Amino acid sequence: xxxxxRSTLKGYxxxxxxxxQANFEDLVDSNINLTDDSTVSGKITLGGxxxxxxxxxxxxxxxxxxxxxxxxxxxxNLQPHIKVVNLDVHTIMHEAIFGDxxxxxxxxxxxxxxxxxxSAKSNATDFEDGGFILVTGGGSGNQTAVATSIIPFxxxxxxxxxxxxxxxFDDHDLIEFFFGITEQKVNVDSPHTSAAANGKDRVGFVKxxxxxxxxxxxxSKGTGGTIATxxxxxxxxxxxxxxxxxxxxxxxxxxxxxxxNKVATGTEPGNMALVHTxxxxxxxxxxxxxxxxxxxxNGSAAARTATVEYIHGxxxxxxxxxxL
Numbered sequence: 001x002x003x004x005x006r007s008t009l010k011g012y013x014x015x016x017x018x019x020x021q022a023n024f025e026d027l028v029d030s031n032i033n034l035t036d037d038s039t040v041s042g043k044i045t046l047g048g049x050x051x052x053x054x055x056x057x058x059x060x061x062x063x064x065x066x067x068x069x070x071x072x073x074x075x076x077n078l079q080p081h082i083k084v085v086n087l088d089v090h091t092i093m094h095e096a097i098f099g100d101x102x103x104x105x106x107x108x109x110x111x112x113x114x115x116x117x118x119s120a121k122s123n124a125t126d127f128e129d130g131g132f133i134l135v136t137g138g139g140s141g142n143q144t145a146v147a148t149s150i151i152p153f154x155x156x157x158x159x160x161x162x163x164x165x166x167x168x169f170d171d172h173d174l175i176e177f178f179f180g181i182t183e184q185k186v187n188v189d190s191p192h193t194s195a196a197a198n199g200k201d202r203v204g205f206v207k208x209x210x211x212x213x214x215x216x217x218x219x220s221k222g223t224g225g226t227i228a229t230x231x232x233x234x235x236x237x238x239x240x241x242x243x244x245x246x247x248x249x250x251x252x253x254x255x256x257x258x259x260x261n262k263v264a265t266g267t268e269p270g271n272m273a274l275v276h277t278x279x280x281x282x283x284x285x286x287x288x289x290x291x292x293x294x295x296x297x298n299g300s301a302a303a304r305t306a307t308v309e310y311i312h313g314x315x316x317x318x319x320x321x322x323x324l
Contacts, residue, residue, distance in 0.1 A: 001288065005163070007322055009024075009026065009027055009176060012026070012027070016147070026128065038272065047261070047305060048158075051194065062281070063271075065271035066259065066272070067247050070251070071164070071314070072162065074164075074313075074314055082314050082316055083315055084311070084312070084313070085150070085292060086313075087127045087132070087153060087314050088310035088311070088312065089310070092130065092284060093120060097120075097126065098146065100216065101187040102162065107149060108116075108146055108147070109148075109149045110146045110147075111144050111146075111255050113187060114139060114141065115137035115142070116145075117133075117144065118132060118144065119132060120133075124168075125266070126265055127166075127168075127309040127310075132308050133190070133231060133306070134146060134305065134308065135303050135306075136303050136305075137298075138303045139301055140299070140300055140301045141190075141298065142297070143190065144295075144297065145186050145187075145293055145295035145296065146293070146308075147182075147185075147186040147291045147293035147294070148256065148291045150291065150293045151183075151290055152315050153181040153289070153290040153313070154286060154287075154289055155285055156252070156290060157253070158253075159252050160252035160316050161315035162312075162314045163181065163248050163311075163315070164246065164272075164310075164312040165245070165246055165308065165309075165310060165312055166269065166309040167243075167294065167296055167309070168241075168244065168265065169204065169210065169237065169244075169296070169306050170240060170305040170306075171240055172242070173213065173299075174302070174304060175207070175209055175297070175300075175304045176190070176193075176207050176208055176209065176210045176296070176299060176301060177201075177205075177206070177207050177293075177294070178295040179204050179294050180207070180218065181203050181204065181248075181290035181291065181293070182200075182293050183201040183202065183288045183290050183291075186291070186293060191236060192297070194204050196222070196223050196227055198222050200220070200286040201220055201222070202220055202285070202290070202308075203216050203218065203220075203256055203290075204217070205246050205260070207209035208228045210297075210298070213237055213238040214235075215235040215237055215260070216229055216230060216231065217229040219256055219278045220285065221285040221286065225280065225284070231258060232275060232277070233275040235262070235297075239265075241265040242263065242265060243261070243262070243264075243265060243267070244261075245269050247259035247263050252283070254260040255277055255286065256277070256284060257277050257278075258275050258276040258277070258278070260273065260275045261273065289324075292311065292313045294311055311317055
């Protein structure tokens with residue numbers, strides 16, 4: 001039998017009706033079962049959208065837009081089997097919360113080489129609630145980045161993850177950036193353009209040429225996959241200080257989905273749209289542990305700035321609802 005809607009189910013049991021075996025089967029199949037529905041092959045519909053890997057039983061964020069229909073609320077400890085890392089107005093109270101790269105004294109680390117800097121920001125033109133600022137050094141090719149010191153992101157079957165950020169860059173044609181997950185450390189030189197190789201796995205959005213407005217995607221495992229390929233729906237960063245919202249979702253069932261929204265400064269951001277789905281097994285990093293990172297590099301002898309409202313990440317552990 002199949003899942004049917006409530007109106008149809010109620011029609012089976014009206015006064016005087018004699019429900020059949022098939023009617024009862026429909027009733028059973030229209031409800032979530034934590035035993036049967038905790039397999040990767042099954043599917044659960046929650047909040048208006050299908051979650052293809054229901055062993056995590058991730059309750060969607062509440063909005064019916066294409067991103068939030070699968071993304072869980074990024075609230076620590078709300079769901080024990082979903083771990084959350086947040087960098088936003090609620091956690092960024094002072095730049096002292098950021099550790100230097102490789103110190104492992106903070107959850108978030110920053111690259112301060114070549115005068116790279118990170119600082120908390122109480123408000124900004126488009127982010128009145130606050131956030132933080134990343135600034136490169138003033139030499140051509142200088143970079144900086146902020147990333148988690150922990151490395152929990154990998155593309156395991158049945159264990160989805162979600163990452164998202166909202167950011168504005170000060171100069172669209174003099175900056176390169178990468179947002180996503182990477183196997184490399186936060187202070188590696190130009191990790192966004194390094195050739196695919198062992199120890200350099202990544203999944204992310206990448207603007208790999210400062211003088212080219214195109215936004216590409218990266219998905220690599222060892223020497224396989226790609227480090228910069230056009231999205232299915234072409235995207236650009238073609239105006240200074242545009243507000244860019246990016247999201248990436250590994251669904252645990254072979255799909256990496258890329259979401260994006262871009263608006264001009266002074267404009268309220270909208271919902272992200274699905275702009276690419278990547279399914280090539282050779283480029284899906286299922287054998288490496290990766291950190292969440294936002295990286296910027298300048299394209300001239302002048303400091304460049306990224307103003308960031310938030311970076312959020314959520315990843316599913318091996319604990320299933322059956323064991324909670």
